[in-house]
Amino acid sequence: MSLIVKSKQKSFGGTQGVYTHQSASTQCEMELSVYLPEKADTEKCPVIYYLSGLTCTQENVTVKSGFQKYANEAGLIVVCPDTSPRGTDYPGENDSYDFGSGAGFYLNATQAPWSTSYRMYDYVVNELTDLINNNFPVIQEKCGIFGHSMGGHGALTIGLKNPEKFKSISAFSPIVAPSQCPWGEKAFSGYLGKDKEAWKNYDATQLIQNGHRSANNILIDQGTADDFLTEQLKPELFQQACEQHGQPLTLRMQPGYDHSYYFIASFMKDHISFHQKNLHQ
Numbered sequence: 001m002s003l004i005v006k007s008k009q010k011s012f013g014g015t016q017g018v019y020t021h022q023s024a025s026t027q028c029e030m031e032l033s034v035y036l037p038e039k040a041d042t043e044k045c046p047v048i049y050y051l052s053g054l055t056c057t058q059e060n061v062t063v064k065s066g067f068q069k070y071a072n073e074a075g076l077i078v079v080c081p082d083t084s085p086r087g088t089d090y091p092g093e094n095d096s097y098d099f100g101s102g103a104g105f106y107l108n109a110t111q112a113p114w115s116t117s118y119r120m121y122d123y124v125v126n127e128l129t130d131l132i133n134n135n136f137p138v139i140q141e142k143c144g145i146f147g148h149s150m151g152g153h154g155a156l157t158i159g160l161k162n163p164e165k166f167k168s169i170s171a172f173s174p175i176v177a178p179s180q181c182p183w184g185e186k187a188f189s190g191y192l193g194k195d196k197e198a199w200k201n202y203d204a205t206q207l208i209q210n211g212h213r214s215a216n217n218i219l220i221d222q223g224t225a226d227d228f229l230t231e232q233l234k235p236e237l238f239q240q241a242c243e244q245h246g247q248p249l250t251l252r253m254q255p256g257y258d259h260s261y262y263f264i265a266s267f268m269k270d271h272i273s274f275h276q277k278n279l280h281q
């Protein structure tokens with residue numbers, strides 16, 4: 001499986017690259033960004049995966065969040081994949097911003113036609129991590145995951161289900177209970193079918209209730225002026241589950257911040273430091 005370099009640019013001492021590769025999981029070409037800190041020129045470094053939200057490609061966080069400065073200082077490799085397969089052209093794939101293209105929800109779809117290529121769970125957990133481990137100087141056992149909104153849901157569910165692989169989890173304004181909000185209900189009905197039993201496997205709040213754990217404290221930042229807070233995000237549901245089931249969580253409600261990359265950029269430094277500490281850099 002080979003990586004094609006689309007661009008490489010020096011940034012804050014390290015190198016920001018954009019790559020494409022042919023994916024077996026999603027049956028199409030996938031684009032991703034990989035930031036290598038200067039330290040990676042001479043030694044292996046820990047790696048963190050950032051999963052983006054609805055409508056995003058790898059590019060939003062790569063150009064808007066300013067993570068490169070902090071990642072270089074912390075000596076962390078940062079990998080940012082796309083949010084769905086592209087160009088499969090299923091009916092309805094491009095009709096709405098919260099389903100289909102740009103809205104893969106980091107799951108393996110079971111419903112036709114999506115089940116053929118909407119396999120973002122397998123893509124991130126297995127194929128992408130193998131690709132990165134084989135092509136970049138990473139310390140494989142020092143690996144973390146974070147994300148925003150739909151990508152926060154991805155980071156929480158993937159991290160909780162694979163704690164031996166992803167040892168550190170954080171999120172910005174995550175969808176914490178997709179079975180209980182319109183974005184999740186629409187996506188899960190379409191990709192997983194109407195039977196809500198199948199949804200539990202991809203719902204962070206349910207996963208905590210069913211015994212899944214991260215070895216480390218989980219960090220969540222959430223803006224109080226986020227338009228999606230009460231209808232879609234509902235961080236209190238995850239907080240209650242963590243309290244009841246003994247999962248350490250730091251939920252920080254950030255006064256006046258919205259759902260945008262201005263918010264993410266404001267707290268990116270804290271999230272990079274959090275992962276650096278958890279991964280014992």
Ligand SMILES: N[C@@H](CCC(=O)N[C@@H](CS)C(=O)NCC(=O)O)C(=O)O
Nearest residue numbers: 053054055056060097149150260261
């Ligand atoms: N387009 C949607 C919102 C989509 C949205 O807010 N997407 C977030 C992730 S859930 C995002 O990161 N957008 C891209 C950006 O801000 O660069 C709407 O207008 O209601």
